Amino acid sequence: MTHTTLITGRWLRAQYRQPALIAFTLVQPAIWLLLFGQLFRGVVNIPGFGDSSYIAFLTPGIVMMTALMNSGWSGTTFIADMERGVMDRMLASPVSRGGLMAGQLISNATTTVIQTILVFAIGFAAGARYDGGAGGYAITVFAAMLVGTAFGSLSNAVALLTRQDEALIGIFQFVSLPLTFMSSIMIDPRVAPHWVNVAARFNPVDWAALAARQALSAAPDWSSVARHGLYLVAFTLIVGWLSTRAFRTYQRSI
Amino acid sequence: MATDALEAVDLVKTYPAGRKKPRLRALDGLTFSVPEGVVLGLLGPNGAGKSTTVKILTTLSRADSGTARVVGYDVNRSQEQVRRSIGYVPQKSSSDPLATGVENLVLSGRIYGLSRSLAVRRASELLERFELTAVGDRPVKTYSGGMQRKLDVALGLVHRPRVLFLDEPTTGLDPEARAELWNEVGRLSGDEGLTVLLTTHYLEEADWLADQLAIVDHGKVVAEGTPEALKAELRGDSVHVELVSPDTDGLVHRLLSDLPGVGEIVVEGNVLRARVDHGATAVPAVLGALEDKAVPVTAVTVSRPSLDDVYLRYTGRSFRSVEGEAA
Ligand SMILES: Nc1ncnc2c1ncn2[C@@H]1O[C@H](COP(=O)(O)OP(=O)(O)OP(=O)(O)O)[C@@H](O)[C@H]1O
Ligand SMILES: [Mg+2]
Numbered sequence: 001m002t003h004t005t006l007i008t009g010r011w012l013r014a015q016y017r018q019p020a021l022i023a024f025t026l027v028q029p030a031i032w033l034l035l036f037g038q039l040f041r042g043v044v045n046i047p048g049f050g051d052s053s054y055i056a057f058l059t060p061g062i063v064m065m066t067a068l069m070n071s072g073w074s075g076t077t078f079i080a081d082m083e084r085g086v087m088d089r090m091l092a093s094p095v096s097r098g099g100l101m102a103g104q105l106i107s108n109a110t111t112t113v114i115q116t117i118l119v120f121a122i123g124f125a126a127g128a129r130y131d132g133g134a135g136g137y138a139i140t141v142f143a144a145m146l147v148g149t150a151f152g153s154l155s156n157a158v159a160l161l162t163r164q165d166e167a168l169i170g171i172f173q174f175v176s177l178p179l180t181f182m183s184s185i186m187i188d189p190r191v192a193p194h195w196v197n198v199a200a201r202f203n204p205v206d207w208a209a210l211a212a213r214q215a216l217s218a219a220p221d222w223s224s225v226a227r228h229g230l231y232l233v234a235f236t237l238i239v240g241w242l243s244t245r246a247f248r249t250y251q252r253s254i
Numbered sequence: 255m256a257t258d259a260l261e262a263v264d265l266v267k268t269y270p271a272g273r274k275k276p277r278l279r280a281l282d283g284l285t286f287s288v289p290e291g292v293v294l295g296l297l298g299p300n301g302a303g304k305s306t307t308v309k310i311l312t313t314l315s316r317a318d319s320g321t322a323r324v325v326g327y328d329v330n331r332s333q334e335q336v337r338r339s340i341g342y343v344p345q346k347s348s349s350d351p352l353a354t355g356v357e358n359l360v361l362s363g364r365i366y367g368l369s370r371s372l373a374v375r376r377a378s379e380l381l382e383r384f385e386l387t388a389v390g391d392r393p394v395k396t397y398s399g400g401m402q403r404k405l406d407v408a409l410g411l412v413h414r415p416r417v418l419f420l421d422e423p424t425t426g427l428d429p430e431a432r433a434e435l436w437n438e439v440g441r442l443s444g445d446e447g448l449t450v451l452l453t454t455h456y457l458e459e460a461d462w463l464a465d466q467l468a469i470v471d472h473g474k475v476v477a478e479g480t481p482e483a484l485k486a487e488l489r490g491d492s493v494h495v496e497l498v499s500p501d502t503d504g505l506v507h508r509l510l511s512d513l514p515g516v517g518e519i520v521v522e523g524n525v526l527r528a529r530v531d532h533g534a535t536a537v538p539a540v541l542g543a544l545e546d547k548a549v550p551v552t553a554v555t556v557s558r559p560s561l562d563d564v565y566l567r568y569t570g571r572s573f574r575s576v577e578g579e580a581a
Pocket of ligand 2: 304305306345421
């Protein structure tokens, strides 16, 4: 636990020494929001939202997408540590492997919170309104943190296994595209092809988007929020545990 | 008799060498031991297995077979105790470049369980000792290579380990900084009884700093002893001849082999090295033989055995030629 706190501190310090980076990572979601908001305005009509605009539908999805995209970069910090001797020094110290993983992810999660708030601000400026209240926002933030943590830990694991930025980014791009499009992030399930809906059922990013959208709506289906939230928590714990085991694989290869 | 602080017995470590190739044997039955408070120098050419040995002893990597103990703890079974007892300075720089020197040291101290105030005190003490106080609050990425290396060593010392592993600690340091580090390490082992395992490419460093040397080649210890004992084992003098052109057809080698009292002949490019019983009598004979066959010579030197000769004798390569390849 102490180790987790210490490692978290290290990454927080590094992150907030470069606040410009956080702003930079917002460019993409802003473009998605504004571009798609314009493109599809009025094309899809979604019931269940007080002001059923497409931008209101889109924003929670873009929050999850932002969390996903940024989590992909997570592993590059591990690679930088491995390219220097930092990782090796840490691994030869009594620091817990769980703390090494969790500390970095917690620090990332704080960025996710900030980004989520900013994406909502952009959505709000573009006209998105929600009836769900504070609880809805809190659940959205929490779901986004889980997405960032789960995929961030996977990114760290891939980093430990491949030890190459190129490989890491390549793999992540390969994975993030289907995760984004085989989901209800941009298209209402009722107008999407059947197979997309089937695939989306197994997509953790979609679980997060569904839970958030429900929680933000006027009359949330809490059982759906709870079910998808639970899936997401379980998924995060499992991949977090698996990813921590990647330290062993790394140590076996050096 | 003090117990051994480090003990490695028959360590074998293999790495995959690529598809369909047999695995590479980085360590091939490596054995050595180091008593407490002693500085052991591991000396060997690139790829000899020095870093691999260090990684296994620091619990970072695991041997395929063999056993290793650090201050009595088995590196496989008691990893936690081993990790608490050691400081590790990897071959690559091990500080976080985005953090300051102080932040690096404090974090490291706290990982080993020091309280915040104690870690801060220890950090400033070490910065002082390594003459980094002035840059302590600057991010490490703004440090020079030598400053970073000194910080690396400081990082290995924060928690007052009983054994310190230094993997090529002085590579990239200027002669002055190197001498300072030698003094510091010498002081730590002398005054505080720290056991040090040092790998190095510098023979002067090994000669100056190490109480004991182990020459490693192809994953085995090929010679060990104090630097003095190793040098004393070599009889006679070494002769060093620079030829005008390289000995491509092996003529020079053959000529010298025929001379009495000349052995261990090694020709590398246009440099010829040999071991002779008596320098004074051998040189005229060597030059005479070369002159007979009209082999032109640029320079000849005779010297008492040095560690370089010891190295040459056991690894079959001259130290300097190895350095040349590495550069
Ligand atoms: N992670 C690895 N994967 C594959 N082979 C490795 C790995 N690490 C080391 N080796 C190989 O094992 C052998 C020993 O390497 P090691 O790093 O121990 O040498 P060294 O004596 O430290 O050399 P140097 O003086 O260059 O640092 C080399 O042939 C090296 O190529
Ligand atoms: Mg090495």
